[in-house]
Amino acid sequence: MEKLENSKVNKKNKVEKVRIIKSGYGNEDLLKDFYNYLKERNIQEVFGVEQADLIISLGGDGTMLIAAKEAIRGNIPVLAINMGSLGYLAEVKPQEAVQMMQDYENGNYKTEERSFLKVKYEDNVFYALNELVITKGGHEAHLIQVEVYSNDAFVNKYRADGIIVATPTGSTAYSLSAGGSIVHPGLNALTITPLAPQSLTARPIIVNGCEVLSFKATSRDDAVHLNIDGNQWFQIKKGDLISARISNKKVKIIKPVNSDYYSILRQKLKWGDSVL
Known part of the structure; x- marks a missing residue:
């Protein structure tokens, strides 16, 4: 660890x-x-x-x-x-x-280091301290379907309001309120937490932060959004490329x-x- x-x-x-x-x-x-x-x-x-x-x-x-x-x-x-x-x-x-x-x-x-999530969306790179969220477009939108891959290996398909991919820092934020686990900030790990999944067996999972997660998101009404740390929003189109992994960039917090x-x-x- x-x-x-x-x-x-x-x-x-x-x-x-x-x-x-x-x-x-x-x-x-x-x-x-x-x-x-x-x-x-x-x-x-x-x-x-x-x-x-x-x-x-x-x-x-x-x-x-x-x-x-x-x-x-x-x-x-x-x-x-x-x-x-x-x-x-x-x-x-x-x-x-x-x-x-x-x-x-x-x-x-004390100096406490917290890792960022490196998010690639099409040709752009963003950094999230807490999480990325792939979610449906609004309260009247249909459930979305998100396929998750890890190093190109299929992980799961979620039919839900969306999914949260949280860093250890973000595990005590939105992910926690959605039922995700608390993850110690010293771990190199990511939590995938579904939002109101249709299947009762769709549970949060903690994965290796070194793995590259990639996502394919679709919906019947094309109302799918990507949210990064709650302050950057993008509407996802069918076929858009989204991936994420733990970055080597860290923030040093004085405690x-x-x-x-x-x-x-x-x-x-x-x-x-x-x-x-």
Whole structure:
């Protein structure tokens, strides 16, 4: 199993320029001390990610997805401050932001690497931190049929509202709500989760992330869509080529030194709580 980098001894970091990505919905008053800290330390905000020493995400996990895709352009680490509600990836609270910046500069932090899904659609390449979804076009659309292949070997044919192909990071997002398994982020694996399948025997499956998955999707009304991380949509035509596999591109997320994956599952997702 691929290990997360949580146990690495981290170096001290001199932060002079940061790229800040905001959701636009957070309470900026909660960040007054944080902005004062940046000003006092003469840390400049830049808008070209290639110029930044650190990317700071201010929002929830949706903002973190945007920050992650910017980060891979320059292999720049991301510090995610939770201005939303759940904050599964963005676990640092606003009142902890100054301390977390100091800890990062002093080398007192953990680096957690998360893999991207590399998606090829026709001649275009996209990267998803969470998932790709092949789905029917609307609530009045017919069920679609998706054939899944792994390294050209036939896997299964799903007649359903669609399928989700999730990374380990995405296993706790849309895929989980659709009945998919939680997958540890240190695994090189993908989860295929059907959406409201016609067959009761169509269950989620976890496959090797090194395998190249390819898809053939059709419907009676030609209403099939490809959704990448919830923010990129394409209407799929019959015969369009779609494939995906785990990428060697990763995003480095700065975490508190006491961050623990299983603790986050219990706290954020109420994993293991009694239903009574």
